[in-house]
Amino acid sequence: MRIDPILSIESRLESVYKSGYGCPGMLAQKRVQRKSGYKALWKDVEMLTDTECRTKKAADKPLKLSDGKGLYLEIRVNGSRLWRYRYKIDGRENLFAMGEYCQQSPGETEAEGKARRAGRRFTLAEARAERERCRALVKQNIHPAHTQRTEKLRRAIEAENTFKAIAETWIAENKAHWSDNYLRQIKQRFAADAYPRIGV
Numbered sequence: 001m002r003i004d005p006i007l008s009i010e011s012r013l014e015s016v017y018k019s020g021y022g023c024p025g026m027l028a029q030k031r032v033q034r035k036s037g038y039k040a041l042w043k044d045v046e047m048l049t050d051t052e053c054r055t056k057k058a059a060d061k062p063l064k065l066s067d068g069k070g071l072y073l074e075i076r077v078n079g080s081r082l083w084r085y086r087y088k089i090d091g092r093e094n095l096f097a098m099g100e101y102c103q104q105s106p107g108e109t110e111a112e113g114k115a116r117r118a119g120r121r122f123t124l125a126e127a128r129a130e131r132e133r134c135r136a137l138v139k140q141n142i143h144p145a146h147t148q149r150t151e152k153l154r155r156a157i158e159a160e161n162t163f164k165a166i167a168e169t170w171i172a173e174n175k176a177h178w179s180d181n182y183l184r185q186i187k188q189r190f191a192a193d194a195y196p197r198i199g200v
Helices: 005-018 024-043 050-055 110-118 124-139 144-160 163-177 180-198
Strands: 063-068 071-075 081-089 092-101
Touching (some): 063 124, 081 124, 124 144
Antiparallel strands (some): 071 081
16 A cells, blocks of 8 residues: 555644644754753752751651662661662662761761761761762772672771780680689780780
8 A cells, every 4th residue: 555655744743733842843852852851850859958867757668868879868667767879880780788877976086987987877978978989989890889898808807916806815825724813914914004005
């Protein structure tokens, strides 16, 4: 069956007019506007506030509050507030459990803050900084979880190589040959004289 080319064009134009775009040229313009609109929407994603992180509650299922660029706060029914980072490597989507949401305690020292972050407890600002660190790793095709396990192993090895750890190992290996009084004296002398000067 031969299709009249003029009739075919008229049918397509009628379809375009019915869709509300006016003409093929306008249709293309509308598509560009819609596409750019989606891009603008991604850029203008409203970021979280600390008040939302603290006060939002989950009802009967976990609540996810997005902060953009893959970071979101998962609020569970039991009240837990957990940072999650969603990313892709080699086309596969992955989820990294960054840590727990917390507020910085008034008067927190630098050492206390460092220890808190090492325990994977982050404020909103710290979670955003951690997200940027993770994004940099992902750009190198490195999974953030892999570096976290490596860091834990490094800290464990360092802890085992401290003077106190070595001293306690030495005591444990030799205490079977010592009297209770001598063992007590050794522990007291290490605690009073060695640890404070050499460190733990």
